[in-house]
Amino acid sequence: MSWIDIGSIEDIPLRGARVVKTKVGCVAVFRTSENEVFATSDRCPHKNGPLSEGIVHGQSVTCPLHNWVFDLNTGVAQGADEGQIDTYPAKVEAGRILLDGTLLMNRAA
């Protein structure tokens, strides 16, 4: 893995999310109330809702369009809904958010 520093944890509101543009499309980076970070695809498999705009609770996010709930660890939809979002490695070190660049970044030409 090649970890890339994408910003400070303070750039994301507590229990909120921000988007990172990548070669695989928009990736949502979430910050939970325990200051953990998770990175997933920003698109809900149901109707393409932007998950980064959803309400973050525990280690889950609720899609803002139709309230599908996803576990941020596995990306699996909870409850009766069936679907899964992509998840990407993410971690916090010394207050900086690191994402795995091998998956997300274009190789330099």
Added chain:
Amino acid sequence: MKKKLVVIGAGMASGRALEHLLEADKDAYDITLFNAEPRGNYNRIMLSPVLSGDKTYEEIVTHDANWYEENGVTCRFGEHVVKIDRERKIVVGQNGEVAYDKLLMATGSAPFIIPVPGKDLPGVIAYRDLDDTNTMIEATQKPGAKAVVIGGGLLGLEAAAGLKARGMDVTVLHLMGHLMERQLDEAAGYLLRRALEDKGIEVKCQASTAAILGEDKVEAVLLQDKTTIPADLVVMAVGIRPETRLANDAAIEVERGITVDDAMRTSDPDILAVGECVEHRQQLFGLVAPLYDQAKVVAATLLEEDAVFAPKEVSTKLKVTGCDLFSAGDFAEGEGREDIVFRDPSRGVYKRLVIENNVIVGAVMYGDTADGNWFFGLIKDKTDISDMRDTLIFGPAFQGGEPLDPLQAVAALPDDAEICGCNGVCKSQIVDAVKAGATDLGAVRAQTKASASCGTCTGLVEQLMAVTLGDDFQMPAAQSVCGCTDLTHEDVRRLIKSKELKSQAAVWQELGWNTPNGCHVCRPAVNYYLLADWPVEYQDDPQSRFVNERKHANIQKDGTYSVVPRMWGGMTTPDELRAIADAADKYNVPTVHVTGGQRIDLLGVKGEDLPAIWKDLNDAGMVSGHAYAKGLRTVKTCVGKDHCRFGTQDSTGLGIKLENKLWGSWSPHKVKLAVSGCPRNCAEATCKDIGVVCVDSGYQVGVAGAAGMDVKETERLMDCETEEETIEVATAFMQLYRENAKYLDRPYKWVAKVGLDWVKEQIVENVENRIALVERFELSQSIYQKDPWAELAAPDEAPKFGPLANLTLEAAE
């Protein structure tokens, strides 16, 4: 000839290492000890009791001059080490060189000083050593002195408590959302905060320090949100980092700390390191237990014995009288992890165990930590807990007992807690009535009037009856807010008022929420209830709002947004229309639509363009139309008597006045108004939440209409004679709705539950109450009536609408 050992740093770790070394072989080394502080070793952990006055410095000294002399240690105290010359195996001190065969680095850690302007002013200190402690004690001598402690971790809170105990005014600033976030979860953090506030310490979370102000000494702390807090002393306790400068200069391997192997050797085999300055397998150490383990290993390695340092689990306790907390292990949520949570709101007790594969991996406790060490043992020993799982949380003493009572929150209410706000009935009156034979709700209502008016406290009254009657009472099934709680919306609203709960964490803890921080159903509701009931004390939480109210725009199905500027009373001007047209061109708005509420809707705006288009519209004098809000949407009007031959009053003028009064307020659901100039009703006022129909004799105010999923005509609340009275009545109705309705109930649904008669009692018949409602509304407006567009288009807010990073761009470079 004896080998020579040089030790840099006389702290707790090196002190313990020397003890072990001398005990094992007094004559193995000639020892020289450097210490930058002009004194020997003392118990740093006990600085807090020294600060609070419970102990003196003399009581915490562990190694005094005599001890070093008796053990033949040459002390060079108050002397800084300048460098380490590894080639010549020499340590260079300020007063000369010392040769070594083995060198032990115990340089400890340096406090982290946040790089803000003013950090070097006199009166700004860290909290690391005796000198800092003495500076703090000195500062408390001045009568009325104020202290600001930056950092709500272990050290910061101990400093704050110590300063408070010596009579200072203390404010704690903490960057994170709750105190001690590394050791505690949110609920425990809330209880800790409450206990500190009870001691008179002010706590501000999510407080980011912008600067420290002062001419030639510290005078105040300026926060990012522009608040200023006066201060005679500022204590920075935001964290520590290993002191590695000497090691770095000597080209010894350093990551975050000086890297050591299992035998505590650095990359140079003749140099060892111990304590807070080391990094062992990517781990740093700040608590004393592992440092003492390291010290043992250091002594063995120096004597050429085999020893291996293996870090163990550590637990934390706070040394602040009256704040009983315990934390151990890893308590983050995670896949495959389960929580067992126990809350006893009446005693302020919170316990949480985190379990993975039938083993406890973490524990947080507040209020009752008696079982802490037992749980800590289970964590360390990785005990399989499957057999005792059901009763685990009750601790080792549990011998079968009562199952948890879901009614305990109600049972714990004090006798004088107000249950029915309408009729001023407190708990004891209801309990007395039940004991005197009122065994069904109707009888309680008849005797006490509790829940006989608006009825929102019915659930609570029933729970009280259940508590009092036990099995004799059959509780009717009620719909709870969501899976996080058994309480209904009405119960939660009532308890927020009667228990004076003023934060979300307070609601979760005091009302026994069974999730750590709610869900998408309860969070927006609780956030609304708190801001409606405590407009001054509670701070709105954008992360507990649905996307539209956080983005201040309506999200569309393709992820773009719609933008609607406010047009007061449906009036506009050529200049405004030109500005709207320019904005539509500039931001490539694909669709421009006139809404049913007489506004212009720009549909298809990209999320990252929002702040810019708002700025343009703001510059043209327009503010947010709140077309996305659970709050006042539009006031629709007809042209009224100025133009219309049937018009009886100035309906547009009154509409503008109403909109000016009511805009910006949040409510349980959206609220739409209209003012028609005559009974022909061109503004369709008779199917609005609040609708005014002008007649020759004045103004007919109707409420609780609907034209959505249901269609319903308004019901007449009152006939008013003047515009002022009309505005007063409409405002009072808005506030009554804000204070009492269930979240997501439109006014017509709420009025159907409480009855129009009750609403009339509150607003029409009781004029004093009407005025009080208006006053409470105005208080709330003093905080919430502001244009969110202007706030979010500001230079430091606008970038947050764009991506955090763009990894596709870097590739092109």
